[in-house]
Amino acid sequence: MKILSIETSCDDTSAAVVDSNSRDVLGFCTISRLKDHANFGGVVPEIASRHHEESIFDAVSCALSESSLNSCDLEAIAVTTKPGLIGSILVGVSFAKGFSFALDLPLIEVDHVQSHATSAMIEHKNLKPPFLSLVASGGHTSIIDVQTYTEYETCFKTVDDAVGEVYDKVARSLGIPYPGGAKLDQMALEGECKYKMPVPKISNFSFSGIKTWALNISKNIQENEKNNLASSLVYGISNYVSDHLIRIARNLGRDKISIGGGVACSNVLRSVLKRRCDLHNIELFIPSPKFCTDNAVMIAFQGIYNLGIDKN
Ligand code: KG4
Ligand code: ZN
Numbered sequence: 001m002k003i004l005s006i007e008t009s010c011d012d013t014s015a016a017v018v019d020s021n022s023r024d025v026l027g028f029c030t031i032s033r034l035k036d037h038a039n040f041g042g043v044v045p046e047i048a049s050r051h052h053e054e055s056i057f058d059a060v061s062c063a064l065s066e067s068s069l070n071s072c073d074l075e076a077i078a079v080t081t082k083p084g085l086i087g088s089i090l091v092g093v094s095f096a097k098g099f100s101f102a103l104d105l106p107l108i109e110v111d112h113v114q115s116h117a118t119s120a121m122i123e124h125k126n127l128k129p130p131f132l133s134l135v136a137s138g139g140h141t142s143i144i145d146v147q148t149y150t151e152y153e154t155c156f157k158t159v160d161d162a163v164g165e166v167y168d169k170v171a172r173s174l175g176i177p178y179p180g181g182a183k184l185d186q187m188a189l190e191g192e193c194k195y196k197m198p199v200p201k202i203s204n205f206s207f208s209g210i211k212t213w214a215l216n217i218s219k220n221i222q223e224n225e226k227n228n229l230a231s232s233l234v235y236g237i238s239n240y241v242s243d244h245l246i247r248i249a250r251n252l253g254r255d256k257i258s259i260g261g262g263v264a265c266s267n268v269l270r271s272v273l274k275r276r277c278d279l280h281n282i283e284l285f286i287p288s289p290k291f292c293t294d295n296a297v298m299i300a301f302q303g304i305y306n307l308g309i310d311k312n
Helices: 034-040 045-067 086-103 112-122 161-175 181-190 208-219 223-251 267-279 296-307
Strands: 001-005 013-019 027-031 074-084 108-112 131-136 143-148 150-155 256-260 283-285
Touching: 001 045, 001 086, 013 045, 013 086, 027 045, 027 296, 034 045, 045 086, 074 086, 074 112, 074 131, 074 296, 086 108, 108 112, 108 208, 108 296, 112 131, 112 143, 112 256, 112 296, 131 223, 143 223, 150 223, 161 181, 161 208, 161 223, 181 267, 181 296, 208 223, 223 256, 256 267, 267 283
Parallel strands: 001 074, 074 108, 131 256, 256 283
Antiparallel strands: 001 013, 013 027, 131 143, 143 150
16 A cells, blocks of 8 residues: 655654555655744744645655655555644645545544654564653653554653753753754763753653753853753753663563654663663664654554554
8 A cells, every 4th residue: 555644743844655565665755944943942833834834745746756656546645633733733634634535545643642652663673562662852752652553551751841842942042053952962972971960750751840950050151061061961861761761661561662753863862771771681672863853754654553454
């Protein structure tokens, strides 16, 4: 089955064409207009929806032409229906509905967070549920128990900010343009953990106190101390998140962990978690960066699972 997928839940407009039998990605195109949000220090929902309207036709055309298929070769359409910025989601869903109506194709609803949680299966063909997954991005930070291809349970989630949000805000306070998570991660590798990050003791993730702690230090910081603050924050959060991931995996008896979302690109998080997983004989599955950040390929794959044509 040839599936067209559409992802517009935040600021990236992404489309892909995937063959459900071979699991090959036949076409994949993401149009990012992140720079237009930089002046505001974050994604502005109204601007994001307008960008999706401007870009969606081009993203779909680009994915289709890369696949060398025509729209009449498509057999189903998968689209992100939740969660996300409502105006942005509406653009993707309206486009997908129009397309499916015109071509008389089934429309598959896909949960964005679930597709981040299962995204490691795109490249790691040996990864099969059940496994535990960390989804960490600018909007989400959750530990998800992927029980089957279509069922999951959220075990732990942030009660306030998401990790990416903290990184972007602290980075901005250090003079790094939005989104500063990747740069902060790079600086962390060059610094020392000189500041002691407070670790929340509540029964869910919380990052707002950590954000305030880092922002307070950043206000009067000397240039030569910035890498040390980045190290203290990024290693501190990576340890905090990894501690809970390992604890929950052991409690649930899960021997496989995956990560997804933009923050899963963090080299610090990847190395901290790898060390912990090795120590506890847990296998770690990490997607390529292009499948960590928002992308339509993960929507196509979750769409395939939702159709029930992947039970092996
Ligand atoms: O998944 P994503 O592309 O979009 C959503 O927020 O849904 O994630 C973006 C977030 C931003 O906060 C960005 O700063 C962060 O992921 N990020 C990183 C890295 N690359 C992107 N954070 C830490 N290290 C990175 N290498
Ligand atoms: Zn996302």
